[in-house]
Amino acid sequence: MAKKNWVIYGNSLSALILAERLGSESYNVVLVNPGRSFGGVFGGVSINGHLFDCGMTNFEFELFADPDNAIENYRPGSKSDIGRYVHFVRRYLERFCDVSALQSLSMIFRGEITEDFIISNRFDVLSLLTEQERTAVIDELDYIISGKQALHPRKKSKSNYDFEQASFEQASRENVGNTLHEALIEPMFKKVLNIDTSEISAVFHRNGWSPLYYPETLRSQFTNQPAELKPTIFHYPTGEHFGFFINKIVDAISVMKNVTIIDSATGAIPDIANKMLRTDQGSFPFDSLAWAGDLKTLLPGVSDPTEVKANKRASLDIIFLGIKETGVNKDFSVIIDPEAVSPFYRVTNQSKCRGTAESTNLITLECNSENMPKKSEKYWDGYKEHLLRYGIEPSQIEFWEHRSFKNALAIPSLQGAVEFDAVQTEVKKLYPEIYLMGQSSGYVSTTLNDHVIQALIIAKRSGEDV
Numbered sequence: 001m002a003k004k005n006w007v008i009y010g011n012s013l014s015a016l017i018l019a020e021r022l023g024s025e026s027y028n029v030v031l032v033n034p035g036r037s038f039g040g041v042f043g044g045v046s047i048n049g050h051l052f053d054c055g056m057t058n059f060e061f062e063l064f065a066d067p068d069n070a071i072e073n074y075r076p077g078s079k080s081d082i083g084r085y086v087h088f089v090r091r092y093l094e095r096f097c098d099v100s101a102l103q104s105l106s107m108i109f110r111g112e113i114t115e116d117f118i119i120s121n122r123f124d125v126l127s128l129l130t131e132q133e134r135t136a137v138i139d140e141l142d143y144i145i146s147g148k149q150a151l152h153p154r155k156k157s158k159s160n161y162d163f164e165q166a167s168f169e170q171a172s173r174e175n176v177g178n179t180l181h182e183a184l185i186e187p188m189f190k191k192v193l194n195i196d197t198s199e200i201s202a203v204f205h206r207n208g209w210s211p212l213y214y215p216e217t218l219r220s221q222f223t224n225q226p227a228e229l230k231p232t233i234f235h236y237p238t239g240e241h242f243g244f245f246i247n248k249i250v251d252a253i254s255v256m257k258n259v260t261i262i263d264s265a266t267g268a269i270p271d272i273a274n275k276m277l278r279t280d281q282g283s284f285p286f287d288s289l290a291w292a293g294d295l296k297t298l299l300p301g302v303s304d305p306t307e308v309k310a311n312k313r314a315s316l317d318i319i320f321l322g323i324k325e326t327g328v329n330k331d332f333s334v335i336i337d338p339e340a341v342s343p344f345y346r347v348t349n350q351s352k353c354r355g356t357a358e359s360t361n362l363i364t365l366e367c368n369s370e371n372m373p374k375k376s377e378k379y380w381d382g383y384k385e386h387l388l389r390y391g392i393e394p395s396q397i398e399f400w401e402h403r404s405f406k407n408a409l410a411i412p413s414l415q416g417a418v419e420f421d422a423v424q425t426e427v428k429k430l431y432p433e434i435y436l437m438g439q440s441s442g443y444v445s446t447t448l449n450d451h452v453i454q455a456l457i458i459a460k461r462s463g464e465d466v
Contacts, residue, residue: 004027004028004287004288004462005027005028005029005030005285005286005287005288006022006027006028006029006030006286006287006288006289006290007029007030007032007277007284007285007286007288007289007290008022008029008030008031008032008289008290008292009032009034009268009277009289009290009291009292009293010032010033010034010290010291010292010293010437010438011033011034011035011037011038011039011040011292012038012039012040012292012437012438012439012451013038013039013040013042013246013438013448013451013452013455014292014437014438014441014450014451014452014454014455015031015033015038015290015292015437015438015455016031016038016039016246016249016250016253016455017092017249017451017452017455017456018290018437018454018455018458018459019031019253019259019261020249020252020253021455021456021459022459022462023253023256023258023259024252024256025459025462026258027258027462028258029256029258029259029260030259030260030262030284030286031253031259031260031261031262032262032265032268032277032279032281032284033261033262033263033264033265034264034265034266034268034293035263035264036263036264038246038249038250039243039246041054041055041057041405041408042054042057042242042243042246042448043243043246044057044241044242044243045320045403047320047399047401048322048399048401050322050360050362051241051243052241052320052350052362052364053241053242053243053348053350053353053364054316054318054364054405054408055316055318055346055348055364055366056334056346056348056364056366057242057448058102058234058235058236058242058353059089059090059093059099059234059235059236059448060086060232060233060234060235060447060448060449061086061087061089061090061233061235062086062230062232062233065082065083065084065086066084067084067085067087068084068085071085071088071453071456071457071460072457072460072461074453074454074457075442076436076441076442076445076450076454082447082449082450082453085449085453086449086453088452088453088456089448089449089452089453092452092456093245093452096245096248096249096252097237097238097240097244097245097248098237098238099235099236099237099238100235100236100238100355101233101234101235102233102234102235102236102333102334102353103331103332103333103352104116104120104122104231104333105119105120105232105234105333105334105335105336106332106333106334106335106336107125107335107336107337107338108335108336108337108339108389108390109125109128109184109338109339110128110339111389112128113330113332113335113391114127114128116334116336117184117211118184118188118210118211118336118338119211119232119336120231120232121211121229121230121231121232122231123218123221123226125184126218126221126222129183133179133183134222136177136178136179137177137179137180137218137222138219138222140177140178140179140180141176141177141215141218141219141222142219144174144175144177144215145215145216145219149174149175149215150162150174151163151166151170151171151174151175151202152175152214152215153171153175153212153213153214154214156171156202156203156212163202163203164201164202164203166201166202167197167198167199167200167201167202167414168189168197168198168200168201168202168210168212169181169186169196169197169198169200170198170202171202171212172185172186172197172210172212175212175213175214175215175218176211176212176213176215176218177215180218181197184338185197185210185211185338187338187339187340188210188336188338188345189210190340191337191338191340191343191344191345191367191368191371192314192345192368192409193314193368193409193411194314194368194370194371195314195411195413197210199413199414199415200411200412200413200414201412201413201414201417217229236353236354236355237354238354238355239354239355239356240354241350241354242353262279262281262282262284264281265279265280265281265282266279266280266281267279267280268293268297269297269298269300270289270291270298270431270434271283272430272431272433275287275289277289288433288435288462289433289434289435290434290435290436290437290458291431291434291435291436291437291440292436292437292438292439292440293438293439293440294439294440295420295423295424295427295436295439295440296423298427298430298431298434299423299426299427299430313407313408313409313410313411314368314369314370314407314408314409314410314411315368315369315370315404315405315406315407315408315409316366316367316368316369316404316405316408316409317366317367317368317369317372317402317403317404317405318364318365318366318367318402318403318405319344319364319365319367319383319400319401319402320362320363320364320400320401320402320403321361321362321363321364321365321387321392321397321399321400322360322361322362322363322397322398322399322400323360323361323363323392323393323396323397323398324359324360324361324396324397324398325357325358325359325360325361326393326396327361327392327393327395327396327397328349328361328363328391328392328393328396329391329392329393330390330391330392331352332347332349332352332390332391333348333349333352333353334346334347334348334349334353335347335348335390337390341389342386342389343367343368343371343372343373343386344365344366344367344386345366345367345368346365346366347363347364347365347366347390347392348363348364348366349361349362349363350362350363350364360398363392365386369404369406410439410443410444410446412443412444416443417443420443421443424436424440427440435458437451437454437455437458438450438451438454441454
C-alpha cells in the first residue's frame, strides 16, 4: 500500500526531526519552512566567521525519573514527563553527533564564583551567606519542616490542586524560606523573564530557571551531615558548536528524494476539506499534516483578546564576544548570575564547552531585553565593568556584536497557561486531525527534549520503531 503524503509546517527542531524520521521511512514529505533556517535558537548564529550558540544551549539527559518505553504516553507541558522519555532523545541525537559532559556550572554571588545553586543541585553558595542570614534560613526551614507542607516538592509530579493553583512564589517561600528566596530565587527570575515569581505557576518551577528544593535537604546543609544530591550533568557536542547536529539532520534530509523543503513560506492556512496547506509559495496536498507554528495563526480573524495574547514570551539580548586565549582568567563553562549588579544573567564560554583549545574564546552574555542597558556614552564602559567581574579582560577583545532575539523565551505564567489552553482548545475543534508540535503542543513544551520527543511520538504513530 502506498505511503501517505505528509506536510509539516514549521522551522523548529520538532518539524525538522519529524521530516527526517518520516523521510527515512519512505513517506513523501513536504517540509514548509516559514524562515530560511532550522532549529531556532538551537541552531546558533554566524558572527565574524565563527559559529556561536545563542547563549547556553546543551543536552540534558539525566532528569531524575524512571525510564519509560511507552513514549506515546508523554504529555506536552507536563515537566515531570520529560525525564521518563529522555533516553529516546539521547538515542536519536547520538546518531548525528558525539557528546561530552560539561564542566560543572558556576554561579557568582557577592563577587565570589562558586558551584551553581540555581539548576545544578549544588549548595556551596550557602557558605557565602552572612551569619545573620544563616540564622534566619535555619529558623525558617525549621518552621517550614514542622508545618503542613502543602506545597512540598514531592507532590509536584502528582495531580495536585494546591500546586496547580499556587504561584511559584508561594511554593518557593514555603520550601526554601523568605531569606533564600529573596537572595537568590526572586532576583534570578526577574533577570531572566522580567516578571515576578508571583505570576508563575508552581508546577513550572524549572521553566522559571529556579529550583524547588526539599526543605529537609536545605536544612541538612547547616548540619554535620549535609544531604548530597546528584549534580545536574549537561552535555555538549564534542569539538563542535551546538547546532552541529541540526546541520547533520538537514544534510540527511537533503539527499532524500522523497522530501521537499519549501523555504520562506508565509501565510500558511490549512484547507482541511480539500486536504491542502495553502501558502504564498503554493499549495501542498497532504494525507497528514503536522503543525509546529504559532497556534494563533490557525485562528484568523479572532476577536477574543484572550486568544490573541496567548503564549506571551520574553525577548533576549545577547552580546557575542571573541576573546584572546589569554583574556579569560577564570576557569568556567557557564556562570549563572542572579545579582542585580549586572544585567546579564548568564555567561557561557562556548570554547570551554566544546572542549577544544582555541586561540579565540567564544563568549556569550545573555540578558532579558527589558534589562539591557540603553546605548549611551557610558554603555561600553559599564559593559567592560561586567566583563571584569566574570574574569574577562576587555583589552583582549578581538571582536564583539550585540543582537536581539524577539520572543525567545517562554514565560510560564498562570494567566498565560489559561490563555494558551483556550486557544489550543479552539484550534483542536477546527482542526482535529492536525498533529500539534513544538510551541503549539503545550504551553511550555519548547525545550530541546520536548521537540525531539514530540517528533518521535508522531513518527511512532506512523509505524516507525523509535
